Amino acid sequence: MDDVTTGDPLIVLDGVNKWFGPLHVLDDVSLSVERGEVVVVIGPSGSGKSTLCRTINRLEPIDKGTITFDGQPLPAEGKPLAKLRSEVGMVFQSFNLFAHKTxxxxxxxxxxxxxxxxxxxxxxxxxxxxxxxxxxxxxxxxxxxxxxxxxxxxxxxxxxx
Structure with missing residues (x-):
């Protein structure tokens, strides 16, 4: 993939909302990320940065809104979801490296x-x-x-x- 932004956005979030009980973590988040674009999400602890990232690879379901990847809605489950996750890399806060492997x-x-x-x-x-x-x-x-x-x-x- 080259670093030039061309064509339709790769990821589009439209009015995404996520609640954890009464806590409204993601409030009508709308965002487009172009192919090759680098996006940095910053904010204080607890502001929803990790939750936002987790919704993009469906580790966390959204309560309202839509997320599309490469022009298609995110799959809910099964092989299409496994394929999406095989294409999306994420660095977790605790790294989650296997201690018994080099x-x-x-x-x-x-x-x-x-x-x-x-x-x-x-x-x-x-x-x-x-x-x-x-x-x-x-x-x-x-x-x-x-x-x-x-x-x-x-x-x-x-x-x-």
Missing amino acids: ILENVTLGPVKVRKEKPAAARERGLALLDRVGIANQADKYPAQLSGGQQQRAAIARALA
Whole structure:
């Protein structure tokens, strides 16, 4: 994918609302994200940033409004939802790296298991992504052997993979 924004938006949120009981976390959120566009969501703790991200890959259902991805409504369940999730990477706040796997194994697990990539190709791409985030020299270490920042970069490489 190139970095030029062209055509229809990739992601469109229109009047998205989410409540947790009486707490109105997302209040009529409307947003369009173009292909190749980088969007940063900032705000104080508890303002709904993570909830917003979780709604885009359907880890969290919305209560009102619509979300479309590549011109199609987000699937509710089943194989279409699994396919969407295989195309959307997310870095969680706690990183969720597997402690019993090396950093490279963490990065290559999804491409091999979910996307059925050949292990050698996934390894090559994983090493390139670790290099891109500046921790290729940590590939054979386990998450507990890395600093918090290095773990975060490993999680970013995993999301990119």
